[in-house]
Amino acid sequence: MTVKATLSFTDRHHHFLTEKVGQGVFATRSATVAAALEQMMQDEQERDVALAALTQEIRARKETPRSAFIDQDDAFAAARAMIGTARGV
Template identity: 50%
Template sequence: MTVKTGVSLTERHHAFALAKVKEGRFASISSVVAAGIEQIMHDEEEREIALDAMRETITQRMSLPRDEWIDLEEDDLFEQARQRLAAR
């Protein structure tokens, strides 16, 4: 189903979209806008997948017994990162 709607574009965005239509990459400015929205939707889905994976990993690690946690004060796990940041 297609819904007709009006949008306002900056001159820069309009010129870019029009150039893509003239290049033959898109059939119309509407299709350029639709492709942009599809990309945003895809990015949002990918972000949610990544956040869910991070949430699951954190939850799993937090369920470990406390004696299995890494003591960051005694471990040099992040020492290279600290050295790189200090060098900047």
């Protein structure tokens, strides 16, 4: 279903929409706006997934006993070695 709506744009945004249609990137200005909205929806969905994963990881780490903690020097030793090798140190 298609819904007709009236939208207002700044001159900058209107120019961009018109330019993209003129370049053949999109068939119409409406298609350009629809693509932007789809991208925003996808970005929001990906952000929600990432935040859920981060929340789960934080909860899991909160349950980790202190005896299982890793010393920060040990945790970053491999990364420091790779950086040193890359720098020729």
